[in-house]
Amino acid sequence: MIDRKPKNLLKTPLKVVNVGLDGFSQDLARQNVPVVRVQWSPPAGGKPELARLLAKLGG
Amino acid sequence: MSEIAARIEAANAETVRRMLVADPVLVDVIPAHVALRNLTDRMILHSGPPIEWNRMCGPMRGAIAGVAVFEGWADTLAEAEQLAAAGAFRFEPNHHHDCVGPMTGMTTVSQPLLVVENRAFGVRAFCAINEGLGKVMRFGGNDDEVLDRLRWIRDVLGPALGAALRDIGGVPLKPLIARGLSMGDEMHQRNVACSSLLLRVLAPALARKTSDRAALSAILDFIGRNDQFFLNVAMAMGKSISMPAEGIDGSSIVTVMCRNGTDFGVRLSGTGKDWFVAPVEMPEGLYFPGYSVEDANPDMGDSAIVELIGLGGFAMGAAPAVVGFIGAGPASRAADFTRSMAEIAISQNPEWTIPSMDYAGVPTGIDVRRVVDTGIQPMINTGIAHRKPGVGQVGAGVVKAPLACFEQALVGFAKTMGVS
Numbered sequence: 001m002i003d004r005k006p007k008n009l010l011k012t013p014l015k016v017v018n019v020g021l022d023g024f025s026q027d028l029a030r031q032n033v034p035v036v037r038v039q040w041s042p043p044a045g046g047k048p049e050l051a052r053l054l055a056k057l058g059g
Numbered sequence: 060m061s062e063i064a065a066r067i068e069a070a071n072a073e074t075v076r077r078m079l080v081a082d083p084v085l086v087d088v089i090p091a092h093v094a095l096r097n098l099t100d101r102m103i104l105h106s107g108p109p110i111e112w113n114r115m116c117g118p119m120r121g122a123i124a125g126v127a128v129f130e131g132w133a134d135t136l137a138e139a140e141q142l143a144a145a146g147a148f149r150f151e152p153n154h155h156h157d158c159v160g161p162m163t164g165m166t167t168v169s170q171p172l173l174v175v176e177n178r179a180f181g182v183r184a185f186c187a188i189n190e191g192l193g194k195v196m197r198f199g200g201n202d203d204e205v206l207d208r209l210r211w212i213r214d215v216l217g218p219a220l221g222a223a224l225r226d227i228g229g230v231p232l233k234p235l236i237a238r239g240l241s242m243g244d245e246m247h248q249r250n251v252a253c254s255s256l257l258l259r260v261l262a263p264a265l266a267r268k269t270s271d272r273a274a275l276s277a278i279l280d281f282i283g284r285n286d287q288f289f290l291n292v293a294m295a296m297g298k299s300i301s302m303p304a305e306g307i308d309g310s311s312i313v314t315v316m317c318r319n320g321t322d323f324g325v326r327l328s329g330t331g332k333d334w335f336v337a338p339v340e341m342p343e344g345l346y347f348p349g350y351s352v353e354d355a356n357p358d359m360g361d362s363a364i365v366e367l368i369g370l371g372g373f374a375m376g377a378a379p380a381v382v383g384f385i386g387a388g389p390a391s392r393a394a395d396f397t398r399s400m401a402e403i404a405i406s407q408n409p410e411w412t413i414p415s416m417d418y419a420g421v422p423t424g425i426d427v428r429r430v431v432d433t434g435i436q437p438m439i440n441t442g443i444a445h446r447k448p449g450v451g452q453v454g455a456g457v458v459k460a461p462l463a464c465f466e467q468a469l470v471g472f473a474k475t476m477g478v479s
Contacts, residue, residue, distance in 0.1 A: 045434050050466060053473045057311070058064025059428030 070309035074328045075406045075424035081300040082179040086229040088221035092168040094185050095156045102149045106164030106361040107319025108334045112143050116320035118199025121448020122163035125201025158185045159294045159361035162197035171217025177299035184298035189291040194451035198444040223264035232296050245378035246293040247371030248440040253289035258282050297364035313425040320359035325464040330471050337463035342443050344456015345386035356446040358458045363439045369421030372438040373400040377413040385456045403429040430465040
């Protein structure tokens with residue numbers, strides 16, 4: 001059976017949660033699309049040694 | 060949860076508990092050589108982590124030259140600088156002596172110090188009296204006007220304040236801070252409410268204990284004109300709150316944040332006296348007419364102790380008026396700063412609340428793990444000094460604590476926990 005949800009999704013007003021790169025949310029805001037910006041970055045700034053220590057320290 | 064994580068959680072909870080049950084009271088003003096038992100002749104305490112003369116910034120050198128002349132260790136500023144370069148003075152951080160100081164943070168034997176006693180733990184912390192605004196020693200000013208003002212503070216204001224405080228048995232500070240937050244103060248760049256409330260409490264005692272009418276008038280005028288008078292009280296209070304929180308085995312909570320104009324220093328509760336140091340960042344803010352970022356000195360002062368206890372930049376939501384003053388955007392963004400700082404703190408202070416944020420408590424207990432994990436750097440509201448000695452304040456702004464300090468601190472903390 002074909003799942004028709006994606007087609008319905010695109011026909012309904014979009015509410016967007018943008019995680020990460022802020023440029024995407026700015027583009028949507030310019031087109032009056034409601035968007036919630038979530039500030040996210042990789043744990044420990046993407047530094048594997050610090051991320052490893054954090055994991056061991058319960059951070 | 061692993062055993063290590065559980066141990067850290069328990070230690071952190073105890074660290075923050077000690078901070079939250081603090082009972083800071085402004086009790087006295089006494090000379091530094093009486094207050095600080097390890098402060099000796101020709102020893103100059105400064106803000107920030109340890110630093111030697113050859114790495115000090117312009118305002119710090121200017122302040123050192125000025126305070127050396129003030130103490131009579133040199134006849135001129137030029138002679139003072141030569142003596143400093145030749146090693147005639149011993150430089151130590153205020154934080155090594157239960158003391159703090161704003162901007163250059165000069166503390167020497169004859170200066171009167173505010174005494175804040177944390178009665179919940181029986182500890183005392185100290186800070187010099189705020190000199191006022193503009194061209195002052197804390198911003199590197201060192202001419203005759205600056206030194207004459209310091210002499211007046213030493214000989215007239217300090218003793219009078221001490222007598223008044225002893226007369227009334229001290230001023231409890233927690234309720235005063237709570238009122239100040241509800242009146243738009245954040246206790247770092249905006250202290251007008253707390254300064255006014257404190258003067259209201261002290262004025263009758265000052266009148267009773269100061270027999271010289273001219274001196275009384277000058278004292279009331281000096282305090283009344285200075286919107287930032289309370290800053291130094293808040294700083295001593297912050298130190299008295301953080302001291303019992305130090306040295307808790309297994310705690311990843313930050314207990315010291317400070318800057319000397321060159322380096323930013325961090326200490327954690329669980330890593331003892333280790334300093335984690337990185338270059339300071341440059342404040343971003345607004346400048347007085349005629350000045351710009353080209354004139355600015357990098358970040359400086361022990362006043363980050365205010366943010367450490369949840370005030371200042373952490374309590375920006377209480378002080379929307381300060382957001383514009385420091386050039387941090389529209390007043391409507393004030394609460395965003397507090398919410399951001401709440402991401403790196405493990406608790407809120409139920410006694411210091413922000414009415415416009417539905418009485419949310421100020422974020423308290425910076426966890427180094429959260430800082431490194433999120434990359435959210437503690438934000439500090441600060442004054443900006445001219446980079447040349449002898450000039451003074453040129454603006455105010457916001458600065459971030461360098462992430463490198465916290466990354467180093469995390470590595471150091473992991474070592475103490477036996478984690479590699």
